[in-house]
Amino acid sequence: MTAPRDELVRTAAxxxxxxxxxxxxxxxxxxxxDGRVLLTPTGADLAALDPDALSVLDLDGTHLDGPRxxxxxxxxxxxxRRDPANRAVVHLHSRQAVAASCLPPWSARSAxxxxxxxxxxxxxxTPLLPYAPPGDPGQAADLERLDFPCRAALLQNHGPVTAGPTLKAAAEAAVEIEEVSALLLLLGARHPRLLTPAxxxxxxxxxxxxxxxxxxxxEALRPA
Structure with a gap:
């Protein structure tokens, strides 16, 4: 089994x-x-992480070891905190998803x-969280208070954040958000066919x- 440190470095790269x-x-x-979180340090280049130089924290945010x-x-x-089943989180500034985060949300529950x-x-x-400066704890509190289930969000004018039961799942979700954002931008003002709620x-x-x-x-389902 791959150690969490090595898996994080490999996934980031x-x-x-x-x-x-x-x-x-x-x-x-x-x-x-159960009690610790490994997190990339501030200002880190995801392509060149050192598995022995990751930040270590507890679930209250107390810095236990490693860089800031x-x-x-x-x-x-x-x-x-929202869901104990979440074991990994990925936040990116991927181009298409950032662009989508600058648009009005599709609905109250999914941007x-x-x-x-x-x-x-x-x-x-994937709800759109209102703009806040990067690192604002108020935005995190808004996420935690959402009264419907989600494992991803778009931060307005900022980018995507995803969670999952594994680091692989969280990373795959981040990639998929980038892909669906690219499709949305490609379609522009057209009214595409969408999956129905059912x-x-x-x-x-x-x-x-x-x-x-x-x-x-x-109207997205009506014939052109």
Missing amino acids: HLASLGLSPGSSGNLSVRDG PSKELPLHLAFY LPPLTPYFVMRVGQ QARALAARYGSCWTDEREPE
Whole structure:
């Protein structure tokens, strides 16, 4: 079994190799046992992490060891507190998802519409959190207080953050958000066909993601 430190470093390098982490942007964390969290340090280059130089914290945010943690620590802890099944969190500044975060949300529960089955299967509903300065604990509190299930969010004018039961799942969700955001931008002002609420709920139930949004596609389903 791969050690959590090594898995975090390997996953971060993979996301960087896909061009999803420009410069020193982005941060990842993974649970290490029941009481500790490993988090990328502030200002870290995800392509060149040292497994022996990660920040170590407890679930209250107390810094236990290693370099100073990313300022986005509150977002990571909010996802862990929302659902104990979350064992990893990924936050990126990937280009297409950042662009999508600058647009009005599709609905109150998901900034992005159910364009593809894979978005619903791997990510699920993804609310847009109102703008806050990076690292603002108030934004993390907003995430924690959401009264519907989600394992991802778009931070307005900032980018995506995803959580999952494994680091692989959280990373795959981040990649899928980038892909569905690219499709949304490519479609522009057109009215695409979307999955219906029933179709999205069925996929979410089958694959263990979250979709409780009831918005109907309306004119998007009408023939051109």
